[in-house]
Amino acid sequence: MASTQTSFVTTVTKPVPSKARPDDADSKPHHATPGKVFKNPWPSFVYRPGRSIGLELVYRSWTGKAKKMVTEGHGIPVQKATFLPSRHIKSTDAGKDAASSDGRLLSQDTIRATWLGHACFYVEFPSGLRVLFDPVFEDRCSPVSWFGPRRFTEVPTTIADIPFVDACFISHAHYDHLSQATVLRLKEKHPNCHFFVGLGIKKFFTGLGIDKCTELDWWEDAELRVRSEDTADKAAAAEIAAQVSCLPAQHASNRGAFDENHSLWASWAVCSGGKSVWFAGDTGYRAISADIPEEARSKYTPELHRRFPCCPAFKQIGELKGPFDLGLLPIGAYEPRLLFSSLHSNPYDSVNIFVDTRCRRALAMHWGTWDLATEEAVMEPPEMLKEALRSKKLPETGVFDTCGIGESVEV
Template identity: 50%
Template sequence: MTSAIMSAIVSSPTAPSRQPSNVAAKAHHNKHGVGFINPWPSYLERSGPQMMGKMLWLRLSGQWKDPDTTPPTVPVRQPEFLPSRQTGKLRATWLGHACYYVEFPGGLRVLFDPVFTERCSPFSWVGPKRFTEMPCQVEDIPFIDAVVISHNHYDHLSHPTIQRIAKKYPNAHYFVGLGNKPWFTHMGLDDTNVTEMDWWEEKEFTLSPAERGEGDQKQADISAVIGCLPCQHTSARTAFDKAHTLWASWSITSGGKKIWFGGDTGYRTVPMVPEGEFDYSDKYADLPHCPAFAQIGELRGPFDLGLIPIGAYDPRHIMSPMHANPYDSVNIFVDTKCKRALGIHWGTWVLTSEEVMEPPKVLKQALKWKGIEEEGVFGTCDIGESRVIE
């Protein structure tokens, strides 16, 4: 396909996918207040002050360890994006942390959780700073048809980044969880370019050339089905709006390929355990895990590719309700019925206390523990590297 401007139509699916039998109950909607909840015993609710207090105590008691970010850490490459929409294979490029650019067969181009700033913070002068370089700039990406946002935390939703995308790609369409649309329209985006969705909801997304010139006579429309799905996390942009907007994982089907984007999620809540003790041993077998991922696999899987978080998990007793460690990630991989997966949510900012290069090492151990030893089934790649998914 050429670089002709594409116009988008978002509609209800003609053939909706299966949903859980209790979806109408909307258990994740907060019936006693504003916003949303995680409706499973696998999640433990803690307030911001509670978490900050626990982390402060770890620092004061000398138990907190600051990761070493001295180079070399994660290799960074200059991405090689396809110059046209002509591709017969699924292609995914990691742009750091949770940001992936996915090129689908048939021409669809999707950007997930883009943050193209030095810091993931409301301020440019304070907050977590990148320890790896940005592999490119927003303006280097040749096509952006859809931007998918998992939730509104600053390491997943960036005001300066969205401004740049809107300027360079004014026809890009944004898919977000419930409650997030006002943030985009407040920035001046046309509200017809933003679609809010609830868990288990789907939309058909159709792109057509705005004008068909002589070279575009045989150009077909691009179609996709985009699904908003559960995950175990929370949201906030200030100290006063926790869980006011919905967090989500996402599925996209286009060009005969289907992917699942985990965004940011926990899997189970783990208590403080003695140092060196394995929290997946028989001693902790009764800890509940989030049932949503098995539902996703059963009702919407299998997926050709999963983009699954593997980092920001220590201290485990604090972070486990909302961040998966690689053992959790491998269970999520199995539950969601992904055929292959790539790790996200690591290698960019120091958000927690594990060593920055630990997640991919532990991922290999977790795969072996789960009996998944086939090379390349679930791995990681360099920042800026593209992987072709057969």
């Protein structure tokens, strides 16, 4: 794989306000305290401190109210992930195709996305750009290696097996989305990888000696450029360009007990080579109240849809930044709804987000990897996703799909 020996250098322009942004973007309604503490500025969100959610989960467990997630025999397919060995694309003119080491090429109008578990996707753009979203390759998502949620499905690859990582996008600072050990291995294997993070997270990276990090606010854009240092390698693109947008999500962020919402959570849009991906990160859609019967909290009837406001940011994203060729959307870690509806989307929420953001296709994530003390059955999210698609009169397959861990999907 001669092409993998080529050195690629990344550069990023200074972040600028997006040309397409909502009227209230300049007033920054999500800044509770400028530059220090952030908030979800919509009626679709009901604030509950993270500590109170944790205590409620402990209480439910002690009193026997909690439904334990059974992970044994889960049935989630896991395979070894494979990646394209070069940045070559398949030209429409077959005579101009460049041969990669094993003959695998990406068409010039195709995105290839590989699910690496939970919220981690590796995306190969037809331009040659290669990016990671929310990589966590550890056995536990926790500040310590001996305690905390344990992975119940295997990691389908290692960082050493990934041939190129030009950029890495972090949605927020929670441990199941940001891992210090993973970041350090990425720095070692891919020293030119550039990290994109929300406000307040850059100091985490500078503390690890990483200076290739750009911190953005919602509705800010930056341009990423990747160029080969080996001018003799005609196989490598002379320069790859990508437009990066930091966009809203409805969630929270912290690393410890006393820094709740001191850093910003975000979704990300990346466009390169004429193809676009929207990564939702971790997000809720609306808050459900206690007066709704428990059996009705997960599914939305027209009456519930009218009663509980949805987050308006997703329609703004779709109208101002969409449509997107591919959306990467969360569907898991949502029960009990009274605790998690503001923070985590269930499949019905996710299908609404899919429609609002004007994604042409979508792949599901944020399920099937960690037991995060939520109470839905392991295989409930993909089953409920089909129900939710039917409720919107959308096809059950070929539009918003699940895939196996380690599986690659071309869109």
